[in-house]
Amino acid sequence: MSATRPPVPRFGHGSRVPGWDDAVDLTKDPATVPDPATTPVPAELRETIEAAMAKYPDRRSAAIPALHAAQEVYGWCSPQAIDEVASVMQLTPAYLTAVATFYDMFSTVPKPRNDVYVCTNISCSLLGADAFFEAMLAAAEGNPNVNVKAFECLGACDIAPMASVNGEYVGPLDLADAEQIVADLDAGHTVLEHKQLRYRRSADPEVAEEARDFGPPTREVTDMADTAGLGPEGDTEDRPGPTAAIEMTSEELADHPEPEPTTDQDQHPAGQGHEEAEKDQ
Amino acid sequence: MKILFDRIDEPGLNTLPVYERRGGYQALRKALLEMTPEEVLGSLMDSGIRGRGGAGFQMGRKISFLPHGDMDKYLVCNADESEPGTFKDREIMQKSPHMLIEGIIIASYAGGISRTFIYIRGEYAHQADILEAAIAEAQEAGYIGDRILGSDHSMSLVLHRGAGAYICGEETGLLDSLEGKRGNPRLKPPFPAIEGLYHGPTLINNVETLATAPAIIRMGGKEYAKLGTETSTGTKLVSVSGDVQRPGNYEIELGIPSRDIIYGLCGGPDPGREVKFWFPGGSSSPVLTKDDLDIPYDFDSMAKAGSMLGSGAIIVVDDTHTVLEVALKVAKFYAHESCGKCVPCREGTNWTVKMLERIQSGEATPMDLDIMASVQEQIIGNCLCVLGDAMAMPIGSMVEKFRSELEDEIEAARERAEGADLGDVIPIGVADEHAGPFPVH
Numbered sequence: 001m002s003a004t005r006p007p008v009p010r011f012g013h014g015s016r017v018p019g020w021d022d023a024v025d026l027t028k029d030p031a032t033v034p035d036p037a038t039t040p041v042p043a044e045l046r047e048t049i050e051a052a053m054a055k056y057p058d059r060r061s062a063a064i065p066a067l068h069a070a071q072e073v074y075g076w077c078s079p080q081a082i083d084e085v086a087s088v089m090q091l092t093p094a095y096l097t098a099v100a101t102f103y104d105m106f107s108t109v110p111k112p113r114n115d116v117y118v119c120t121n122i123s124c125s126l127l128g129a130d131a132f133f134e135a136m137l138a139a140a141e142g143n144p145n146v147n148v149k150a151f152e153c154l155g156a157c158d159i160a161p162m163a164s165v166n167g168e169y170v171g172p173l174d175l176a177d178a179e180q181i182v183a184d185l186d187a188g189h190t191v192l193e194h195k196q197l198r199y200r201r202s203a204d205p206e207v208a209e210e211a212r213d214f215g216p217p218t219r220e221v222t223d224m225a226d227t228a229g230l231g232p233e234g235d236t237e238d239r240p241g242p243t244a245a246i247e248m249t250s251e252e253l254a255d256h257p258e259p260e261p262t263t264d265q266d267q268h269p270a271g272q273g274h275e276e277a278e279k280d281q
Numbered sequence: 282m283k284i285l286f287d288r289i290d291e292p293g294l295n296t297l298p299v300y301e302r303r304g305g306y307q308a309l310r311k312a313l314l315e316m317t318p319e320e321v322l323g324s325l326m327d328s329g330i331r332g333r334g335g336a337g338f339q340m341g342r343k344i345s346f347l348p349h350g351d352m353d354k355y356l357v358c359n360a361d362e363s364e365p366g367t368f369k370d371r372e373i374m375q376k377s378p379h380m381l382i383e384g385i386i387i388a389s390y391a392g393g394i395s396r397t398f399i400y401i402r403g404e405y406a407h408q409a410d411i412l413e414a415a416i417a418e419a420q421e422a423g424y425i426g427d428r429i430l431g432s433d434h435s436m437s438l439v440l441h442r443g444a445g446a447y448i449c450g451e452e453t454g455l456l457d458s459l460e461g462k463r464g465n466p467r468l469k470p471p472f473p474a475i476e477g478l479y480h481g482p483t484l485i486n487n488v489e490t491l492a493t494a495p496a497i498i499r500m501g502g503k504e505y506a507k508l509g510t511e512t513s514t515g516t517k518l519v520s521v522s523g524d525v526q527r528p529g530n531y532e533i534e535l536g537i538p539s540r541d542i543i544y545g546l547c548g549g550p551d552p553g554r555e556v557k558f559w560f561p562g563g564s565s566s567p568v569l570t571k572d573d574l575d576i577p578y579d580f581d582s583m584a585k586a587g588s589m590l591g592s593g594a595i596i597v598v599d600d601t602h603t604v605l606e607v608a609l610k611v612a613k614f615y616a617h618e619s620c621g622k623c624v625p626c627r628e629g630t631n632w633t634v635k636m637l638e639r640i641q642s643g644e645a646t647p648m649d650l651d652i653m654a655s656v657q658e659q660i661i662g663n664c665l666c667v668l669g670d671a672m673a674m675p676i677g678s679m680v681e682k683f684r685s686e687l688e689d690e691i692e693a694a695r696e697r698a699e700g701a702d703l704g705d706v707i708p709i710g711v712a713d714e715h716a717g718p719f720p721v722h
Contacts (some may be wrong), residue, residue, distance in 0.1 A: 055439045056439070056461075057353075057396070057479055058460060058461070058479055059461075060460060060461035060462070061441070061459060061460055061461045062461065063461035063462075064403075064441070064442065064443065064444050064458070064461065065441070065442065067444070068403070068442065068444065098463060099461065099462065099463060102446060102463040102464060102620075103403070103443070103444035103445050103446050103464075104444070104445030104446060105403045105404070105444040105445035106444055106445075117404070121365045121564075121610065121614060122365050122366065122523070122560075122564055122596055122607060122610050122611065122614075123365065123366055123522035123523050123528075123596055125606075125610055126523050126524055126596075126598060126602060126607075127523075127524075151404075151445075152363070152365070152447060152614055152617065152618060153363060153364070153365035153366065153367075153564075153614075154404050155362050155363065155367065155368045155370075155371050155402070155404065155405065156368055156371065157365075157366055157367075157368055157520065157522030157523070157528065157594075157596070158368060158520070158522060158528045158529045158530065160522060160523075160528065164404055167404070167406030167407065168406075168407065169407070197407075198375070198407055201290050202286060202289055202290050202372065202376075202529065202530065203527055203528065203529020203530060203531065204283075204286055204529065204530065204531045204532060204546075205546070206283060206286075207283065207286045207288070207289055207290060207532075208290070
C-alpha cells in the first residue's frame with residue numbers, strides 16, 4: 001500500500017525473465033524418445049505407468065498419472081524422471097516437459113518432499129489466509145522437508161482459511177497451526193487431525209439434524225467409513241476423537257507406530273498424512 | 282426437500298452396502314430393466330434440470346445432441362471443481378460417491394455411451410481415493426462392465442486425476458488434459474457433443490448434475506420439475522463462504538430469496554457488520570450488492586439482475602474489506618490461471634492486475650478506471666473460452682458499482698505515496714542491486 005515496492009528482480013538486459021538470452025545450441029538435435037534398452041526404469045514405476053496407459057484408448061492420456069507416479073518416486077519431475085516416463089510411454093521428453101510445466105502440482109525444479117499448499121484465494125484471504133501463508137513460510141523456513149506453496153482455490157472454502165498438507169485438507173487454521181503443521185510433518189504424525197476436513201459434517205441444518213439420528217457409529221462402520229459421525233452423541237464439534245498420538249514421544253511411537261485406528265486405516269491407507277499419501281497420485 | 286443431501290452424513294454411505302440398503306442402484310435397475318434409453322432421456326428432458334457446473338445448459342438437451350448409432354461415444358464427468366468458492370462436488374464425492382456413479386451409468390445408458398471418465402482435480406486426493414474404492418465396488422457388484430444387470434448396456438468407468446489447473450474445468454480444456462496434453466481450450470464449434478474426446482462425440486456434465494440423475498429416474502422427470510421454479514427446476518447445492526457465520530454446502534430449492542440463504546441458513550456476517558457485496562455464482566460472476574439480497578436465487582432471476590447463478594457458489598464480502606483487495610485477488614487468480622492461448626485473455630488479465638496494483642501504489646488516476654473498464658469490454662466474447670470473461674465480468678461490475686470507492690482509494694493512495702520517501706521508488710528499466718550490473722556481451 002505504500003510507494004516502497006519490493007524491487008523487481010532483473011536479469012540480462014533488464015529483462016524479468018531469467019535465462020531468456022541463454023543461447024540455444026542450434027546444432028544439437030532435439031531429444032528423441034529415450035531408448036528403453038539404455039534407460040533403466042524402476043520396476044514399480046514402470047508397472048504403474050503401463051497400468052495407467054492400459055486404461056485409455058490413447059496411451060498419451062496417461063501422461064498426468066505417469067508424471068504423478070514419477071514425481072512420487074523422485075520427489076520432483078527431474079530430467080531423469082521425465083526421461084524414464086518418456087521411455088515407458090514412448091514419447092519425447094519435450095512433450096512431457098511441456099505437460100509437466102503446465103500443471104501446478106508438478107515441479108520441474110527440486111523441492112522438499114512434503115507439500116503444504118496454502119489456499120490464498122478470495123474466500124480464504126477474506127478470513128486471513130495471507131497472514132497464515134506468511135506464518136507458514138516462516139515456520140517452514142530452512143526446513144528441508146517442507147515445501148510451502150501458495151495455491152489457488154482448493155475447493156474447501158467452508159473451512160477457510162485452509163491448507164492441503166500432502167493432500168490432506170485441514171482448516172480453519174490460525175497462525176499457531178503453522179508451527180504445529182511443521183512439527184507434525186517432522187515427526188511423521190497425522191497432521192492436525194482435529195482440523196481435518198474428512199471428519200466435518202454437513203453444515204445444512206436439516207442434514208445436521210438427521211445426522212444426530214445416527215448416533216455414535218459402531219466399530220464396524222467406523223472401520224469402513226470416515227466421512228462423518230465419529231464424535232460421541234451430542235458432541236457438536238467436528239472432531240475425530242482424541243489426538244493422543246500427537247503427544248507421544250518418539251519411544252512411545254516406536255511401540256505404537258500408528259495412532260489408534262479411529263478411522264479407516266484399512267480402506268483408505270492413503271491420505272493419512274504419511275508418505276503413502278502420494279503413492280497413487 | 283433434500284435430494285442430494287438426504288441423510289448424507291450417514292456413516293458408511295460411501296460404501297456399497299450402506300448405499301444399497303438405502304435404495305441405491307434401484308433407479309439404475311428401473312432405468313436399465315424397465316425403460317428404454319429414449320424413455321430415460323425423456324425423463325431427463327421432462328425434469329428440465331439445467332447443468333450445475335456454471336453454464337446452466339439443459340442436461341437432457343445436451344444428451345440429445347449426441348449422434349445416434351453404433352460408435353465410440355464418451356461421457357466425461359467434470360469433477361475439476363476449481364471455481365473459487367465452489368466446494369459442493371467435493372462433498373458429494375466424499376460422502377456419497379455411489380450416487381455419482383449411478384448417475385453416470387444412467388446418463389451413459391440414455392446417450393448410448395460405452396466409455397465414461399471422471400476427471401477429478403488432483404488436489405482432491407482423499408475424494409479420489411474414495412471414488413476409486415467405490416468404482417471398484419460397483420465393478421465387483423456388476424453395475425459397471427459388460428451387459429449390466431443382464432441388459433444390453435455395457436460401459437466402463439475410469440477415474441482420471443488432474444494436476445492442478447483451473448482451465449481444466451473448462452470443457453474443451455478438460456478434454457485436452459484428459460488426452461494427456463496441456464489443458465488448452467479448443468475452438469468451438471465443433472462442440473464436444475459432435476467432436477470431443479479422442480475426436481468422438483462426448484457428453485460432459487458436472488458432478489452435481491449427474492448425481493441428480495438417479496433421483497430424477499426414481500421420482501420421474503415431471504415430478505422433479507415441480508420443484509424449484511418453472512425455468513430453474515429442482516434443488517441446488519449452494520456453497521456459501523467468505524464473511525458468513527456458518528459457511529458450508531446447503532441444498533436449497535431454486536427460487537428462494539438470496540437473503541434466506543445468506544442470512545437465514547448461513548447467519549450472515551458477524552454481528553455488527555453487514556454485507557457489502559457478494560458473488561452469487563463463483564468468483565467469475567458479476568458482483569451484487571446488499572440491495573440485491575431479495576432477488577430469488579435461480580438461473581433467470583440472477584441473469585436478469587445482471588449476474589449469473591454459475592456454479593452456485595456464494596462468496597460474501599462484508600464491509601470490513603475494500604473492493605480493491607477483492608478485485609486484486611480475483612484479477613491475480615485469472616492472470617495466473619490464463620492458459621495463454623488467446624491474446625485478449627493473456628494480456629487483459631495481466632494488465633488488469635497491473636492497473637489495480639497502480640491504484641494500490643498511488644500511481645493511478647481516475648482515468649485508469651475507464652481504461653480498466655474498456656479492457657474488460659475488449660476481453661468479453663473475444664476468446665476461445667470464457668476464462669477471460671470470467672475475470673472481466675466481476676472486475677467490470679466492481680468498477681461500475683463501486684466507482685466512487687475506488688476513486689477515493691486512488692486519491693488516498695496517491696496522498697500516501699506523496700508523503701512517502703520517493704528515494705525508494707525504482708525507475709523502470711534501471712538495473713538494481715538485486716540484479717547486478719548488466720551482463721556484457
